[in-house]
Amino acid sequence: MALMTEQTDLFGMNLSELEAEILKLGLSKFRAKQIFNWIYLKSSNNFEEMTDLPQKNLSLLQEKFKIGSLSLIERQVSSDGTRKYLFALEDGNLVESVLMSFEDGKRLTACISSQIGCAVKCPFCSTGTLGFKKNLxxxxxxxxxxxxxxxxxxRISNIVFMGQGEPLNNYDSVVKATQGLRELIGIxxxxxxxxxSGVIPKIDKLAKxxxxxxxxxxLHDPDDEDRDVLVPINKKWKINELMSSMKNYVKSTNRRVTIEYVLLKGMNDSNKKAESLGKxxxxxxxxxxxxxxxQSCSDTVFLRPDDKRVLEFSEVVKRFSKGKTVTIRQEKGHDIKAACGQLESSYRKSLH
Ligand code: SF4
Known part of the structure; x- marks a missing residue:
């Protein structure tokens, strides 16, 4: 009986790593450059479409190598063009990503996941309710x-690590992935x-x-007592410390940061909260x-404030934050469960 040899995964390798693999097979180094370009410039994961490779090398390459380990389980397209994907890892775990188009398609932003589940357990988040399973x-x-x-x-122009998981709880892989995004994929x-959500030691590490x-x-709430409930990691790292850490990040990197604030009706959307947030x-x-x-497809008790409340909240924040830019996120993929964790949890339910 023939023994199956395990295929080496070429995905994620840089050019010199790829060259080393190709040389081991006795092929010319130049073939590595061709494969590298197909993978990262043309987003190929199939040797058969690499038309400049000699046909005679094809079966050897297919036998020894694979390109990537994820497989597509489901793709949904929203009426506004937002696309959502459910991918399976080799071990059967499921991971979600979302693609959003802005400025008439000039800017294509992928929202990607860094973990399966999440340990932070924010009560309004579908991923949080799954608990933590593993790091990607x-x-x-x-x-x-x-x-x-x-x-x-x-080609994707922008990446946001806002899918499933707390990216800074998977620090090394996330930083390595950002290196790959820059050096391999070209973002x-x-x-x-x-x-x-505010992992202070890792914010400080990232600053360096x-x-x-x-x-x-x-942030989602300007007061410790309420943030302890909405973002439970706050019980460990309080808002004042967090603000110092963010200021330190700005000082070290010279980059403006973003404060995200999910508005929940009757919980954190009052003018008093807006004033505290602004200050x-x-x-x-x-x-x-x-x-x-x-709110479209969540099982939770949280509600979305009406547009009038959202606008007034944003005006109060502007007034008390010394004129900072305050934007209201355009909602994307309302009809396809585009908030993190929602597609995965509904897919799971459909299996039962
Ligand atoms: S909102 Fe983010 S940090 Fe909070 S549970 Fe969901 S994935 Fe984790």
């Missing part, structure tokens, strides 16, 4: 972007945003790396992004 490898994070480009035949650091990416803080961030070099809660 850097290659699995990067491959979400690669596969979306492969499926859509379009500049300034087009990458990492969103954190001096990568020119954008750091977003999911809290007035000395921080930041933009504020308000996110009216995506």
């Amino acid at each position: 490898r850097a290659e699995e994070i990067l491959e979400q972007v690669h596969l979306i480009q492969n499926i859509e035949k379009e 500049g650091a300034r087009h990458i945003t990492i969103s954190t 790396e001096k990568i020119q990416l954008t750091l977003a803080l999911s 809290l961030v007035s000395d921080l070099h930041c933009n504020i992004n308000l996110i009216p809660y995506n």
Whole structure:
């Protein structure tokens, strides 16, 4: 009986790593460059479409190598063009990514996941209710972007780490993935945003790396007592410490940060909260992004405030934050469960 040899995964390798693998097979180094270009410039994951490779090498390459380990389980398209993907890892775990189009398609932003589940357990988040399962490898994070480009035949311009998971709880893989995004896929650091719930030691570590990416803080409440409930990691790292850490990040990187604030009706959307939020961030070099809660398909008790409340909240924040830019996030993919964790949890339910 023939023994199956395990295939080496070429995805995530840089050019010199790829050359070493190709040389081991006795093929010319030049073939590595061709394969490298197909994978990262043309988002290919199939040797058969690499038309400049000699046919005679094809079966050897297919036998020894594979390109990536994720497979597409489901793709949904929203009426506004937002696309959502459910990918399976090799071990059967499921991971979600979302593709959003802005400025008439000039800006294509992929929202990617860094973990399966999440330990932070924010009560309004579908992923949080799953609990933490595992960290993704850097290659699995990067491959979400690669596969979306492969499926859509379009290049992604921006990345946000706002899918499933707390990125800074998977620090090494996330930082390695941002390196891959920049050096392999060609997305500049300034087009990458990492969103954190406030893991202070890792914010401080990231500040020292001096990568020119954008750091977003999911603040969601300006008072410790209420934030302890909405973002339970706050029980460990309080708001004042968090603000110092964010200021330090700005000082070290010279980058403006973003404050994310999900608006939940009757919980954190009063004018008093808006005033406290404005004052809290007035000395921080930041933009504020308000996110009216995506209530469309959640099982939770949280509600979305009406548009009038959202507008008034944003005016009060502007007034008390010394004129900071306050944006209200355009809702995307309302009809396809585009908030993180929602597609995965509904897919799971459909299996039962
Ligand atoms: S909102 Fe983010 S940090 Fe909070 S549970 Fe969900 S994935 Fe985790």
